[in-house]
Amino acid sequence: MPELLPVLSKEEIQEKVARLGQQISADYKDEQLVLIGVLKGAFVFMADLVRSIHLPVEIDFITASSYGHCDHSSGDVQVQDDLRIDIRDKHVLIIEDILDTGLTIQRLIACLSCHQPRSIRVCACIDKTERRQTDLRPDYWCHRAQQGFLVGYGLDYAEQYRQLPAIYHLQFSASEGKK
Known part of the structure; x- marks a missing residue:
């Protein structure tokens, strides 16, 4: 069983999200x-x-998605849905759980740009730079992490751990390995 090492507590997340909401409210x-x-x-x-x-x-x-059931991006970003509302001439803020490689956000920005919004910015709960493959940086973020595979607060590993109220580093033992 992988070990869960604390990164952000529920209370720390609540405080960071509240500050972020105030900043977004002021900016828009x-x-x-x-x-x-x-x-x-x-x-x-x-x-x-x-x-x-x-x-x-x-x-x-x-x-x-670009992860599937793995702990690393496949590099092949799949966009499965299209928008149901008109974003033409409106400000768009993409809300992402984690900005990791940047490939998913890069693809989404390209897709959303076709709808001619006034602006597109990115808000990520976690800005993780370890595997960044693009020059993208979030405009808004709650927490910066250098490395680790993070789960909880919506973040998953193979569809598990999303329900955890805090964020953890999922640490695999050498015998478990990763997919």
């Missing part, structure tokens, strides 16, 4: 803002973040 005051959550991982973070933003927002979701 009097603007049309659309939040687009990247499923499945961002649903917990986005739910808390929306409650911390004190202005009207539209919400949509898109499904994108």
Whole structure:
């Protein structure tokens, strides 16, 4: 069984998300803002973040993945859904659980740009730089991590651990290995 090493407590996450919501509220005051959550991982973070933003927002979701059941990106980003609301001439904030390689966000920005939004920015719960393959950086983020495979608070490993209220580094023993 892999070991879970604490990274961020539930209370630390709540504090960081509240501050982030205040900053986004100030930055987009009097603007049309659309939040687009990247499923499945961002649903917990986005739910808390929306409650911390004190202005009207539209919400949509898109499904994108490059991990499958592995602990590393395949490099092949799959976008399974399209938007259900019109984002033309609106400010778009992509809500992501973790910005890791940057490949998923890079692909999503390209896809969303075709809809001619006024702007596209990125908000990630975790900005992890260990495996970054692009020059992308989130415009908003709660926590920066250099390395490790993180789970909890919506982040998963093979569809497990999303339900944990805090964020942990999933540490595999040498005998377990990783997929």
